[in-house]
Amino acid sequence: MPPDDDEAEDQQQPQPKGAHALEGLVVGSYCHDVLLRGGRVVGETLGGAAAFVSNVLDAASPPEAAFCVVSKVGVDFAYASAPAPARRPALLCPARPTTSFHARFSDAAASAHAPDRQLRRVHACDPIYPDDLPDRPFAYGLAVGVAGEVLPETLERMIRLCRAVLVDAQALIRAFDAEDGGVRHVALEGTPYARLLQRVAFLKASSEEAPYVGVETARRRCCVIVTEGRDGCRLYWDGGEARVAPFPAVQVDPTGAGDSYLAGFAAGLLWGLSATDAALLGNFFGAAAVSQVGVPTFHPKMLQAVKRILEDKAIPRSSPCINGAFFTFQRSIMHDELHASLEEAARLMHDQPPPATENGDGIHSAQEPTSGC
Ligand SMILES: Nc1ncnc2c1ncn2[C@@H]1O[C@H](COP(=O)(O)OP(=O)(O)O)[C@@H](O)[C@H]1O
Numbered sequence: 001m002p003p004d005d006d007e008a009e010d011q012q013q014p015q016p017k018g019a020h021a022l023e024g025l026v027v028g029s030y031c032h033d034v035l036l037r038g039g040r041v042v043g044e045t046l047g048g049a050a051a052f053v054s055n056v057l058d059a060a061s062p063p064e065a066a067f068c069v070v071s072k073v074g075v076d077f078a079y080a081s082a083p084a085p086a087r088r089p090a091l092l093c094p095a096r097p098t099t100s101f102h103a104r105f106s107d108a109a110a111s112a113h114a115p116d117r118q119l120r121r122v123h124a125c126d127p128i129y130p131d132d133l134p135d136r137p138f139a140y141g142l143a144v145g146v147a148g149e150v151l152p153e154t155l156e157r158m159i160r161l162c163r164a165v166l167v168d169a170q171a172l173i174r175a176f177d178a179e180d181g182g183v184r185h186v187a188l189e190g191t192p193y194a195r196l197l198q199r200v201a202f203l204k205a206s207s208e209e210a211p212y213v214g215v216e217t218a219r220r221r222c223c224v225i226v227t228e229g230r231d232g233c234r235l236y237w238d239g240g241e242a243r244v245a246p247f248p249a250v251q252v253d254p255t256g257a258g259d260s261y262l263a264g265f266a267a268g269l270l271w272g273l274s275a276t277d278a279a280l281l282g283n284f285f286g287a288a289a290v291s292q293v294g295v296p297t298f299h300p301k302m303l304q305a306v307k308r309i310l311e312d313k314a315i316p317r318s319s320p321c322i323n324g325a326f327f328t329f330q331r332s333i334m335h336d337e338l339h340a341s342l343e344e345a346a347r348l349m350h351d352q353p354p355p356a357t358e359n360g361d362g363i364h365s366a367q368e369p370t371s372g373c
Pocket residue numbers: 205206207226227228229230231232233246247248249250251254255256257258259261282283284285286287290
């Protein structure tokens with residue numbers, strides 16, 4: 001899509017030469033999630049943004065769009081032998097445990113924007129260092145740490161390697177209580193990541209994280225996306241903003257909604273959609289994530305329908321949305337039609353139940369990573 005000179009809606013991105021047309025670099029964690037409700041363990045699942053993200057990128061990227069994952073796990077990693085769409089972590093750290101979180105859920109969140117879980121980091125694997133990244137150019141990068149593993153210098157290296165970098169704020173603003181690992185947030189402006197923002201293409205934050213990101217300041221440096229749970233999301237860029245409607249979902253586990261959103265959004269850009277249209281695909285996969293426990297399984301018919309819609313609606317992918325210099329932010333004239341078609345496709349998810357990963361009220365979703373970089 002050509003840049004629109006009339007609107008202040010496009011931004012320049014670094015352009016390393018020789019990147020595979022649409023190859024992505026995902027940098028973040030796989031982890032063990034223990035889900036607790038009322039003090040009782042109700043699930044032990046594969047988690048970590050890299051797991052949710054690779055699941056959606058596998059499902060929704062255009063066929064020619066490859067990606068690789070850089071993630072670290074310990075020898076205790078519990079999902080190596082079970083079948084799953086997530087990818088095998090590239091790096092094993094024999095001296096460290098796999099990152100793990102305890103997520104304590106309240107019975108009823110007061111509003112769509114209320115925090116619905118309290119997170120505690122129980123173990124942390126090694127951080128991901130700049131030298132852990134493959135030394136080659138990429139079309140795009142996703143910085144999706146959950147436990148402080150994406151160091152500032154690692155993000156800087158990603159920015160150098162990738163034409164466009166999309167960042168989850170949770171990779172930048174989490175701090176962990178020294179005693180119990182409780183997760184809190186710090187202001188982005190006071191972190192070493194702040195100076196890198198103007199070289200980032202998109203920064204995604206949940207509405208809980210948004211105050212720490214400082215949307216009004218950040219939007220002058222990059223496009224900021226604030227996800228609002230069941231209310232969908234909003235995009236803020238320098239000169240404009242847009243609200244993007246959600247998809248209906250029956251929420252059974254909110255874990256991974258934000259991760260799945262970001263991957264859906266990236267996939268939308270890869271298909272050549274504008275940012276506001278791509279956010280529909282983000283909302284679509286966010287809604288799909290909350291409908292299942294752990295890393296979701298997508299019904300093949302649903303995925304076929306989504307791909308048909310994207311083939312039909314997306315502009316030719318030689319467009320410079322993600323693999324070139326410019327992004328277009330505004331909603332297109334087919335935005336509402338795209339929402340309606342995706343809503344139709346979402347119904348196919350329920351055609352027949354996806355392969356079960358539940359076990360009574362204890363929930364196990366053992367998913368196998370299958371390949372690394
Ligand atoms: N209950 C829900 N119903 C429909 N969509 C949802 C629901 N919860 C989350 N989503 C989708 O997932 C996205 C991310 O969810 P959100 O809860 O904001 O992020 P996080 O998981 O980071 O807290 C939302 O913008 C929305 O598109």
